[in-house]
Amino acid sequence: MDEMLVLTRILLVGFISSLLVPSGLACGPGRGIGKRRHPKKLTPLAYKQFIPNVAEKTLGASGRYEGKITRNSERFKELTPNYNPDIIFKDEENTGADRLMTQRCKDKLNALAISVMNQWPGVKLRVTEGWDEDGHHSEESLHYEGRAVDITTSDRDRSKYGMLARLAVEAGFDWVYYESKAHIHCSVKAENSVAAKSGGCFPASATVTLESGVTKSVKDLSPGDKVLAVDGQGMLVFSDFLMFIDKQERVKKWFYVIETSEPQQSIRLTAAHLLFVSQNQVNGTRSFKSTFASNIKPGDQVYVVDKRVMDLKGVKVKKAYLEEDLGAYAPVTAHGTVIIDGVLASCYAVIEEHRWAHMAFAPLRFGFDLFSFLFPKDYSSSYSTYSQVEGIHWYSQILYQIGTWVLDNDSIHPLGMTAKSN
Numbered sequence: 001m002d003e004m005l006v007l008t009r010i011l012l013v014g015f016i017s018s019l020l021v022p023s024g025l026a027c028g029p030g031r032g033i034g035k036r037r038h039p040k041k042l043t044p045l046a047y048k049q050f051i052p053n054v055a056e057k058t059l060g061a062s063g064r065y066e067g068k069i070t071r072n073s074e075r076f077k078e079l080t081p082n083y084n085p086d087i088i089f090k091d092e093e094n095t096g097a098d099r100l101m102t103q104r105c106k107d108k109l110n111a112l113a114i115s116v117m118n119q120w121p122g123v124k125l126r127v128t129e130g131w132d133e134d135g136h137h138s139e140e141s142l143h144y145e146g147r148a149v150d151i152t153t154s155d156r157d158r159s160k161y162g163m164l165a166r167l168a169v170e171a172g173f174d175w176v177y178y179e180s181k182a183h184i185h186c187s188v189k190a191e192n193s194v195a196a197k198s199g200g201c202f203p204a205s206a207t208v209t210l211e212s213g214v215t216k217s218v219k220d221l222s223p224g225d226k227v228l229a230v231d232g233q234g235m236l237v238f239s240d241f242l243m244f245i246d247k248q249e250r251v252k253k254w255f256y257v258i259e260t261s262e263p264q265q266s267i268r269l270t271a272a273h274l275l276f277v278s279q280n281q282v283n284g285t286r287s288f289k290s291t292f293a294s295n296i297k298p299g300d301q302v303y304v305v306d307k308r309v310m311d312l313k314g315v316k317v318k319k320a321y322l323e324e325d326l327g328a329y330a331p332v333t334a335h336g337t338v339i340i341d342g343v344l345a346s347c348y349a350v351i352e353e354h355r356w357a358h359m360a361f362a363p364l365r366f367g368f369d370l371f372s373f374l375f376p377k378d379y380s381s382s383y384s385t386y387s388q389v390e391g392i393h394w395y396s397q398i399l400y401q402i403g404t405w406v407l408d409n410d411s412i413h414p415l416g417m418t419a420k421s422n
Helices: 002-020 074-078 103-119 158-171 354-360 360-376 380-385 394-404
Strands: 087-089 126-128 150-151 175-180 181-189 207-209 215-217 226-230 236-260 264-270 273-278 289-290 300-308 310-334 337-340 343-349
Touching: 087 103, 103 126, 103 150, 103 158, 103 181, 103 264, 126 215, 150 158, 158 175, 207 226, 207 337, 236 300, 236 337, 236 343, 236 360, 264 273, 264 343, 273 354, 289 354, 310 337, 310 343, 343 354, 354 360
Parallel strands: 087 126
Antiparallel strands: 126 150, 150 181, 175 181, 207 215, 226 236, 226 337, 236 264, 236 310, 273 289, 273 300, 273 343, 300 310, 300 343, 337 343
């Protein structure tokens, strides 16, 4: 039995690269499988450009303003000083305020400092504005929370600032803005709202609908269950539950709560998980577009199940916000979709194109089919148990690594995929 599992695993990995890479990327010149990866070509940001291309204080960027931090407030302990010798702090107030920032901001700034020195030997990163305790910025500025910095290079060469902004994006800042010809503005998410351990999953409290009509908690799914999903034509079907590609029973995570209007439904999923939104219909045909949960905003249209006619219905999102919940489960069905708490979602995460993700998981589906055919009596007890270990599944980790090689950054969620959470 163990030998069969190992053989199957090897066969699955062999299929991955050809299925993950879109045909346009697989042809023509370029690096092949196994060749050394060439350094990524970086493109400077244009003046007034910001990345991601959404407002700073939205879920898809650095998130909402949470209130000003003062030296006398309880939240002042959230700030930590940055004494990195490779960073020059202007500190025009002479109070050390510019050195104070959240840990996330400090981590990204330190990473950027290394990139700056590598890009321009002899040049250092310079911070002109950090935490603001004097009210010099606009109302609800993230500078008041130590979540934003304004930066230049130490030589103040403005011709470098477009590339400096790009390096800040690569360093992991949640929002970067070529705000002024004199500086770059960068900000990060609040510590408690990140989802740096996000992956892509649903909380333990999420429910699915079985073929029998009863609901079941997603955490209790087992091989042999058929759950309500949607096929490639947008029709409701009952699809085989195959496995969990992420399963963490005791972890607490921050989930995006997407609430709809009429009918009132809500779904909880992590930032990098894919949800389907409606596009304009053509000749009466539904048009689905997959997008990250962190990109969903009020007014977008998602799909819910209309129980009266057992069909999908497009409804508008009423609000989207963050909420902490227990457990993290990412079920995979044969069709790659699942109805969670009455809302249509993808089974996949991290890579924004659902179709590519579903193709990439074809070897895994083939492996399940092959194993169940060759060893029907052992399928549920052995193969499925082996596949449903705690944490992120090895297959997903391999796919993510290959994805970072062949896909552009815009296709991969900025939070990426982390290893097993604590």
